[in-house]
Amino acid sequence: MSQTNHFVFWSLCIIAWLIFVGLSIEAGGLIVNFFFHLYEPEFVHNLYQKLDLSEMYQASKPVFFGIYSFILIISILKAFLFYIVVRLMHKMDLSKPFSSFVGKQIMQLSYYTLSIGLLSFIARQLVQNLMHHGFVSNNLNQFWADSQAFILMGAVIYIIAIIFKKGVAIQNENDLTV
Secondary structure (H helix, E strand, O other): OOHHHHHHHHHHHHHHHHHHHHHHHHHHHHHHHHHHHHHOHHHHHHOHHHOOOHHHHHHOHHHHHHHHHHHHHHHHHHHHHHHHHHHHHHHOOOOOOOOHHHHHHHHHHHHHHHHHHHHHHHHHHHHHHHHOOOOOOHHHHHHOOOHHHHHHHHHHHHHHHHHHHHHHHHHHHHHHHO
16 A cells, blocks of 8 residues: 555544544533433533423423434434444455455444434434424434435445445455465
8 A cells, every 4th residue: 555545544544533532522412411401401501512402301201302312312323333434444454455344344334324314314304293393493403414415325335335245255255266
């Protein structure tokens, strides 16, 4: 591998680490927000992202828990998605990239990406339906605004995973014939 490619790969690895840390902090902040909603609701407006769903909590606890569950699951899945990316980048052998480990990790990436997209889409539709029933939730769109992008990206990564799986089979076949 050339010096430039090596530099670009490790630069992308550092960026993936930064994204993973940022998404982990976001997920942790949302978890803290959730518990403050339950135990200290008057302090919520000072917390992370000022995500105050106190009115929703007072109006309907099942709706509050459902919406917050979507928010937490999506944010945790995003952090775990980048954990898989970081783990893949550290364990991948660039001199022989077609390995079963890499194929499995890319397949997992496609599943998690598609899951994030589908859950985001479902949550967005649910929130739009709740708006017709009088629940104000304009500040929630930031959590699932990119659902179509995740669904499309999940489909593309799945196709790449299938191609990678075929590459692994061809490489294993070539290794056996030598």
